[in-house]
Amino acid sequence: MKPARVAIATAIGLLSVALSTALPAAPAGASAPLREHAAAKGKFIGTALATGPLASESAYRTIAATEFDQVTAENAMKWDATQPSQGQFTFSGADQIVAFAAQNNQQVHGHTLVWHSQTPGWVQNLSAAQLRTAMQNHISTVVGRYADNPVVRSWDVVNEAFEENGSYRNSFWYQKLGEGYIADAFRFARAADPDAKLCINDYNVEGINAKSTAMYNLVRTLRQQGVPIDCVGFQAHLAIQYGFPGDVQQNMQRFADLGVDVRLTEIDVRMQMPRDATKDATQATYYRNLVNACLAVTRCVGMTIWGFTDKHSWVPDTFQGQGAALIYDENYGKKPSYNAVHDALAGGTSNDTQKPTRPGKPAVSDVTGSSARVTWTASTDNVGVTGYDVYSGTTKLAGATTNAVTLTGLSPNTSYTVHVVARDAAGNTSDPSDTTSFTTTGTPAGDCTATYRLVNSWPGGFQAEVSVTSTRAITGWTVGWTFPGDQKITQLWNGTHTQTGATVSVKNASWNGRPPATFGFTASGAGATPSGVTCTAQ
């Protein structure tokens, strides 16, 4: 039971009935966070959360809290996290996620109870009878812990039960218990929390294919047998090089017609690295199509993105050479895909699929050490252009509502190559404009220059070297940069360094203040080449 939630829901229900007779639903403001637009459409918009950055990074917490109204633990509720050895339950990570959600008025989707992966060896080694008992105990303990918690609303009871050809996955669950383990798991979960929505979840089931049809047939059979299954999750781990799956809306609709809710549970859209503007634009189309598919299906209750920042994504670790799958970049900058999700959630129930025309080549004027004015010939659109974004490579420098903007916060004496992308209310984005390059004024050129080179990297660490040159006689130098992640210098030679968070400053040693000079270091973390390495001469 979830008494608190039932009471609150009833109260809100009465309140909204009372209000709706007096006031029209207030539309969310054009630049409102995703969760406001989603709520106005009666859907949730969620993210997976990782406990590490949730504890250590305020930018991560702020975006997670502001933009999303639903969260899923990326790993913290899996069996290996919650019952690593038999009978020893640990809920520190799970509780951390649930507490964050409660603070931020977010609902939690529990992920996941019965899965072939991230399940400890001790479970896999049990006999059939012991395994069934362990499954019941695990489900009743984990689900039971949050049964009275009003924020935990739903569970992935069974995850990834099918092979690609539609046969049951030949997992240890299936081998030992046969297909009946699925119905058993749902019954155990219902017994542990009669109010939670209970889902089956899988990947490569977004379109109509052998696997999704097998899942469809299972759900229909389970419903006919009275097995308590309430919802179906479509993971939606997509990749732009494989094409957008056809029929997402139609596929979700056929499940919905069985009487279950549907949801997109683990959205990400990866690409072959490196990123570029064209891949970003394609990715944005995939995100927009997914959101529009959910919006078009009444029983699609919402959608969850599998993390939100490319800084913390499972993709680069799992799919070699691929990445950039999420809607914020590694520096928490919004990508075109953020705009696509935003505009699709904010848009009307538009069927507009026509992109705006390509903006003109940008013209740059009034360049200073930190700013520049950029103007371009406006785009046109069959419905209407709602805005533009100005990029330098894949980094968004500014958004604009008209065909002009002043870029601020630029670095002195730095070359920028900019292009413009137009968007419309349905989230369609134009092809990128031609590029224009300019260089900011500022620090006199030639004082000193630092060149950073990644020498070697290995799992968990790397070595890099920085060479300093100067065109005039200087007596000292300070080199600075910001690491893209949690890299930490462990040892540095031929200089003295300080590191605060990701920000590093290196001063010359007593003997090499006059370039050319080279220093080197080893660091923990993923091998990184930071952009924007600065050098200041003394």
Ligand code: XIL
């Ligand atoms: C992934 C996590 O993102 C990774 O951090 C972890 O190492 C492996 O699992 N399908 C699922 C998710 O249901 O639980 C998986 O999450 C991604 C695929």
